Amino acid sequence: xxAFVGKVRQACKECLAKIAEKCSCHNxxxxxxxxxxxxxxxxxKYQDELEYPWEDKRNAVIRHKLSGKWYVLFMLVQPKxxxxxxxxxxxxxxxxxxxxxxxxxxxxxxxxxxxxxxKKTWYTICLDGSVSLAEIIPLLEESYRLAAGK
Numbered sequence: 001x002x003a004f005v006g007k008v009r010q011a012c013k014e015c016l017a018k019i020a021e022k023c024s025c026h027n028x029x030x031x032x033x034x035x036x037x038x039x040x041x042x043x044x045k046y047q048d049e050l051e052y053p054w055e056d057k058r059n060a061v062i063r064h065k066l067s068g069k070w071y072v073l074f075m076l077v078q079p080k081x082x083x084x085x086x087x088x089x090x091x092x093x094x095x096x097x098x099x100x101x102x103x104x105x106x107x108x109x110x111x112x113x114x115x116x117x118x119k120k121t122w123y124t125i126c127l128d129g130s131v132s133l134a135e136i137i138p139l140l141e142e143s144y145r146l147a148a149g150k
Contacts, residue, residue: 012044032091034127034136035074041137042072046144050074064147071096071147072140073122075115082112082124091127093136095143105139 042048042062050060062072073094079086092115097105099120105111106123110131114122125131125139 015043032127034129034133035091035093037133038072038093038127038136038140041133041140064144067147067149069147069149071143073117077115082115082126083108084126092124093127094122094124095139096122096146097139097142098146101142 039050046065048062048065051063052060058076060074061070062074063070075092075094076089077092079088079090082090082092084090092112094114094117102114102119102121102123106113110125112124112126113119115124125136
């Protein structure tokens with residue numbers, strides 16, 4: 001609390017806004033509030049940022065600082081590639097999970113098999129609001145822990 005903390009908090013918000021503006025994994029627009037909240041949570045809790053390992057800047061990852069392993073993958077995906085209806089590309093995120101957890105979660109509605117990943121240990125969530133931030137946070141934390149390794 002106090003003036004200094006307020007200044008730091010404001011600087012963080014401005015920095016996150018700049019990251020979100022440049023985040024081409026959501027078409028360069030800050031129109032996905034859920035994505036913005038996830039990026040803010042990751043920046044505040046883990047001090048991790050998006051990385052763009054491919055030429056296609058619509059896709060990004062977040063990597064664990066110590067292990068170097070990914071714990072989040074963001075992509076724009078055509079719905080038909082996920083077995084869903086629609087024409088407009090969907091903003092999705094892939095998270096890592098234990099095989100039994102992934103098997104339990106995947107319901108082909110809110111939680112899908114991990115697109116472009118090992119479907120036994122990764123799953124996909126559409127960032128369309130069908131899964132709330134409150135549901136995503138513990139899953140994100142688990143993915144982070146699993147990326148830490150042994």
